[in-house]
Amino acid sequence: MFDVNELKDKIAVIGVGNTKYGNFPETDDYGLAAQAFRNAVNDCGIDKNQIDGMLVSRIPYYARMGEVLGINPRWTVTLPGHGRMSGMGIIEAASAIASGLCNYAVLLYANIGLSRRVNYGGDESPGTWDPWGFTSPGAAHAMAFRRHMEMYGTTTRQLAEVSVAIRYHACLNPDAVMRNPITIEDHESARFITAPLRLLDYCLINDGAVCLILTSKERAKDFKKPPVMISGFGGQDTYSQSSIANFDMDFWYPAISAAGNQAYQMAGVTHKDVNALMCYDNFSPTVLFSLEGLGFCGQGESGSYVEDGALALGGRLPVNTDGGHLSNSYMQGWALNVEAVRQLRGECGARQIPDCEVVQYVQSTPCTRSIIYTRG
Amino acid sequence: MSYNKPLPRLDTLNKPFWSAAKEGKLLLQHCPACGDTRFPPGPVCPKCLAGDQDWVESSGKGTLESWIDMHRAYWDGFKDDLPYRVCLVRLEEGPVMVSNLVDKTENLRMGAPVKVVFDAVTEDVTLPKFTLA
Numbered sequence: 001m002f003d004v005n006e007l008k009d010k011i012a013v014i015g016v017g018n019t020k021y022g023n024f025p026e027t028d029d030y031g032l033a034a035q036a037f038r039n040a041v042n043d044c045g046i047d048k049n050q051i052d053g054m055l056v057s058r059i060p061y062y063a064r065m066g067e068v069l070g071i072n073p074r075w076t077v078t079l080p081g082h083g084r085m086s087g088m089g090i091i092e093a094a095s096a097i098a099s100g101l102c103n104y105a106v107l108l109y110a111n112i113g114l115s116r117r118v119n120y121g122g123d124e125s126p127g128t129w130d131p132w133g134f135t136s137p138g139a140a141h142a143m144a145f146r147r148h149m150e151m152y153g154t155t156t157r158q159l160a161e162v163s164v165a166i167r168y169h170a171c172l173n174p175d176a177v178m179r180n181p182i183t184i185e186d187h188e189s190a191r192f193i194t195a196p197l198r199l200l201d202y203c204l205i206n207d208g209a210v211c212l213i214l215t216s217k218e219r220a221k222d223f224k225k226p227p228v229m230i231s232g233f234g235g236q237d238t239y240s241q242s243s244i245a246n247f248d249m250d251f252w253y254p255a256i257s258a259a260g261n262q263a264y265q266m267a268g269v270t271h272k273d274v275n276a277l278m279c280y281d282n283f284s285p286t287v288l289f290s291l292e293g294l295g296f297c298g299q300g301e302s303g304s305y306v307e308d309g310a311l312a313l314g315g316r317l318p319v320n321t322d323g324g325h326l327s328n329s330y331m332q333g334w335a336l337n338v339e340a341v342r343q344l345r346g347e348c349g350a351r352q353i354p355d356c357e358v359v360q361y362v363q364s365t366p367c368t369r370s371i372i373y374t375r376g
Numbered sequence: 377m378s379y380n381k382p383l384p385r386l387d388t389l390n391k392p393f394w395s396a397a398k399e400g401k402l403l404l405q406h407c408p409a410c411g412d413t414r415f416p417p418g419p420v421c422p423k424c425l426a427g428d429q430d431w432v433e434s435s436g437k438g439t440l441e442s443w444i445d446m447h448r449a450y451w452d453g454f455k456d457d458l459p460y461r462v463c464l465v466r467l468e469e470g471p472v473m474v475s476n477l478v479d480k481t482e483n484l485r486m487g488a489p490v491k492v493v494f495d496a497v498t499e500d501v502t503l504p505k506f507t508l509a
Contacts, residue, residue: 122450123382128416129474130382131503134462135450142444143464150442150486195445195459243416244464244474249441 005266011094012220012227012376015044015213016338021177021206021329025115029059030068032209033110037069040211045224046104051213053102055093057085057109058332065108075102081111083282086333087361087369091233093214103215109334110209118205128243138202140246141283142194148251148285149196152300156196158307160187162284162319163200163326165311170323172313172351177204178327201284203325210334212341220376227376228341231358232269234262235369242366255368256293263360267372271295274372275356276343277317278336280363281324287311290364313351321351333363340373379498381453389417392431397502400494402434404471415471436492437509438467443477443484465490465506476505484508 017039019032033056041048054073056062058081066072075096079085086109093105118124121136129135148154164184170176182200190199220227236255238248248255264270271294279290288302296317297305311319322328322339329335340359342348362370384394393415396403405417409426420427445459454460463477477484478493489509496502 119450126382126385129462130451131384131497131501132462132474132476132505133381133446133451133454133457133460134474136448139444139446139462143442143462146444147442147464147486192445192447192459195447197444240422241472244472249472 007094007098007230008266008268009229009231009374010217011097011214011230012217013212013230013341013373014215014220014223014225014227015040015046016341017041017043017211018331018335018338019208020175021208021331023114024112024207029110029112029209030065032112032207033059033065033108033211034068036110036209036211037106037108040106040213043225044213046213051104051106053093053096053105055079055089055105055107057081057089059108059110071106073102075105081332083280083330083332084363084365084367084369086337087363087371088235088367090212090214090230090337090371091235091369094230094233097214097216103219105214107212107214108209109332111331112207113205113330114207127245136194137246138197138283139194140244141285142197144247144251144289145285146196147249148288152303154288154303156188157184158303159201159284159288160184161306161309162281162287162311163187165306165309165315166281166320166324167327168312169318169321169351170327173323173328176323176328177206178323197283197285200326203282203330204327206329208329208331210331210338212334212337217376225345228344229374229376230371231374232263232265232267232372233370234259234266235367237367239366246366248366251289251292252364252368253289253293253299256290256362256364257295259368259370260294260362263370263372267374269358269372273358274317274360276321276340276353276359277319278340278359278361279319279324280333280336280365281320281326282330284326286364287319290362293364294360294362294370313353318353321348321353333361337361337371344373344375379453381497382451383498383501389419393417394501396431396433397494397504398496398500402436402492402504403431404434404467404469405429406432413469413471415473432469434492435468438465438490438506440464440477440484440486440488440490441466441472442486463490463506476503478505478507
């Protein structure tokens with residue numbers, strides 16, 4: 001009865017905003033989110049009282065958020081602080097606008113992980129396997145990458161290509177957190193955290209906030225900047241073996257493939273049309289798994305695909321042009337979606353992809369989602 | 377010195393597993409209705425939703441699916457063990473478990489046969505671990 005493909009190019013991102021990323025103990029989630037919100041409102045020129053939808057992630061209390069911002073929407077959704085919520089939230093908000101539940105949705109995300117010293121492991125995130133010392137998302141990704149090495153012969157030098165390319169992008173982004181270039185040798189000599197993964201395979205925990213404002217295609221014409229269209233999206237969850245958190249025996253290949261195909265079909269494009277990939281890089285191996293699942297290369301072939309700087313600007317597929325989670329900040333996918341919008345608007349300065357028309361976002365996680373953005 | 381690593385949180389669901397481990401047995405939750413076997417246990421069978429689940433003893437034999445060496449201690453109790461080895465084992469009966477591989481060798485391969493060993497870490501808790509078979 002309802003065909004999700006009819007949502008192609010019906011919903012637009014009209015405003016984006018973010019804070020600086022760093023250590024900000026003097027403020028909190030609400031303070032950071034308010035800064036990002038103000039930046040997004042100024043970015044598109046909306047009257048904030050027009051906003052009638054609000055989705056928050058990693059914000060302690062939605063009602064306090066509304067109070068802080070002085071908005072009283074008619075549609076509110078709260079998502080937990082898990083990283084995978086960004087893709088889910090954007091799709092939820094698009095659906096809410098399409099069904100008339102709200103006209104202008106603001107999406108807010110804030111993280112105070114650096115100033116509050118969040119570890120993402122140990123007693124902060126108790127799990128089934130704690131007695132054996134197996135904890136943290138990084139350990140789970142190390143476990144997956146070791147399998148990839150064993151099954152396909154992927155090497156850590158190939159894995160290093162991911163971190164090196166994304167760091168190169170951070171060096172082109174004046175707002176990025178890590179702006180010193182790194183080499184494959186730097187990656188290989190960094191200290192182990194969860195071998196085979198090393199320090200440079202890990203994302204950067206920081207304080208910061210991100211905001212997006214979405215509306216319908218028709219309403220999107222009324223704002224300051226050209227709208228960026230949500231042309232396609234797809235999703236697939238993988239909950240079996242969830243007690244081994246952040247891990248999948250098959251590298252989420254079936255889920256990424258399913259989510260990617262839904263998104264490509266809806267947008268009417270293929271991976272060959274994608275000018276840039278914004279890829280959830282909580283840990284570098286996730287990028288390899290994503291490239292395979294989306295069909296940029298065959299299963300098991302991501303190691304050779306990424307060699308010789310393939311993921312850097314000017315390479316075969318620029319990935320995470322803002323520096324991503326690895327070299328900018330772990331804004332849990334939200335900032336990658338903002339970067340997709342900025343690339344399509346042509347606002348990216350030294351890191352701008354020429355003639356950028358199609359940007360894909362993907363999060364390869366237990367809740368795999370992909371979104372394809374195009375110029376309006 | 378007292379044991380200062382995290383201990384399992386015992387509940388009505390997992391208590392039989394930990395009681396059996398003390399006696400040197402590795403149990404898997406089993407569905408009498410459809411035969412599904414799993415760890416960790418759940419309140420219903422995720423295949424057929426039957427409520428009454430029982431336990432079967434595993435042979436303790438399996439294959440090495442992956443392994444990592446933890447170089448960071450998220451609990452102080454692991455500090456003196458760094459780096460320590462965590463493994464992923466597929467048991468003969470099908471379920472996949474995370475545990476520790478007691479072998480220190482660098483000469484490991486995915487698919488290597490392993491078998492369970494039991495480490496009585498406290499008076500009340502015995503951890504099933506694995507060694508190369």
